Amino acid sequence: MPGLTLADARAALDAGLAEADAIGQPMNVAVVDDGGHLLAFARQDGAIRASIDIAQRKARTSILMEAPTAALMPLVQPGAELYGLEQTAGGMVVFGGGVPVHRDGVLVGAIGVSAGSAEQDVQVAEAAAAAVSTPVPA
């Protein structure tokens, strides 16, 4: 069960694209494996092209940090503990839209979404992740 196949990645992608359609905000959606390597990607008509990189980078950041990118935001502010973090590891993204995918409590991949507001990006990424995540075993 753990380990994302392309079929899984496309299921996540399509769930994200459907959520983007539902909120009326064209998005870039990326799905990466547990090593942070791209599995599937789509850019919807009208989504800005800066977000091609940002979406992939958010997904990769979630793998490298094992956390949603939104959780990093307070940590990297001036005066905070990880100030400058975004400059490391090849360049990370510290605003919302990257969400890890867990199965049976194991990190198996991540979703990155970009082109809307950070709140919209998170919403779409969570919808994509939910489509292929399983709850932590009880």
Add this chain to the structure above:
Amino acid sequence: MPGLTLADARAALDAGLAEADAIGQPMNVAVVDDGGHLLAFARQDGAIRASIDIAQRKARTSILMEAPTAALMPLVQPGAELYGLEQTAGGMVVFGGGVPVHRDGVLVGAIGVSAGSAEQDVQVAEAAAAAVSTPVPA
């Protein structure tokens, strides 16, 4: 009509250079196509050379973000929604001087200007863009 030719790009460039002359600030002016690829460039005598890259990067940022670079400044401040954005997409510029060019409501290119104050850069970029833009159709 949409799509910038070299003749269009040089018309925009010359309008920008004339504006720079008018305000007495030597400038670097870049014109890119709708994919962010350089069409025309000029560096005026006395303009700093860091701005060779900055001008081109501003133009490319305007394409990738589909916005003037000046609009990004508040969004990337500490505590703001897109903090760290400038590190993505190959390195973007988030201060003024990048301006999109639209024709018939379509994004067809962008201007990037650098070497003066941000305010001067914007003024010159807007003059360049105005020379080849058309209003949104009514």
Add this chain to the structure above:
Amino acid sequence: MPGLTLADARAALDAGLAEADAIGQPMNVAVVDDGGHLLAFARQDGAIRASIDIAQRKARTSILMEAPTAALMPLVQPGAELYGLEQTAGGMVVFGGGVPVHRDGVLVGAIGVSAGSAEQDVQVAEAAAAAVSTPVPA
């Protein structure tokens, strides 16, 4: 008609993935727009991960050179006219698997495929491109 939508890009992608299935070689398939910017991507189960980058780079090379990447191979050999070309323009790929997409005689995008032999990559890229290309008008 010119200009690839996401629907077009996914039709091309799916045609490529079907061809890869038919020859039994898992592939990475990328579709880019006329500016070389990514539209859609998929990595099949078992395809090597170096090809994530190679597939995208082949597609981008086809846009920048306006040619199939296989056509570049003889030109960049020792003693040939464009020796060292692959080092330019951010790093281009000069072996087969990048194929331009034309519509009504206009370059509207490109396909990049990687993970098999160059011959297999070309076969899959051509199948993907054929799904969304139109013949040059008579």
Add this chain to the structure above:
Amino acid sequence: MPGLTLADARAALDAGLAEADAIGQPMNVAVVDDGGHLLAFARQDGAIRASIDIAQRKARTSILMEAPTAALMPLVQPGAELYGLEQTAGGMVVFGGGVPVHRDGVLVGAIGVSAGSAEQDVQVAEAAAAAVSTPVPA
């Protein structure tokens, strides 16, 4: 007299563009100063976009090596003295189309041209350089 102004650079550029028109091959033409920094650039309608970088890189190579790029080709072949040179100094171009500009025997800039055959690129670059060079003083 030594030192290229923007007026000089545009005179060189226009001479190059006129030569490109004369041979019917759309070109990318770049003019750099004695430090290899861009002064002026134009991409003609129909010229491939890979050559945006190649033209600038040829001009810069001519400054760094103080030689036409065509002169480097035999030196970098397998077994030859400077094999691998093109990987150094940020990436140099070792095929024809980069030409130094001298005034009164002093290297003051360089031209880089790309998009045609190497022979055509050299022809256009030499036309551009000739427009602003002066002969070595007798």
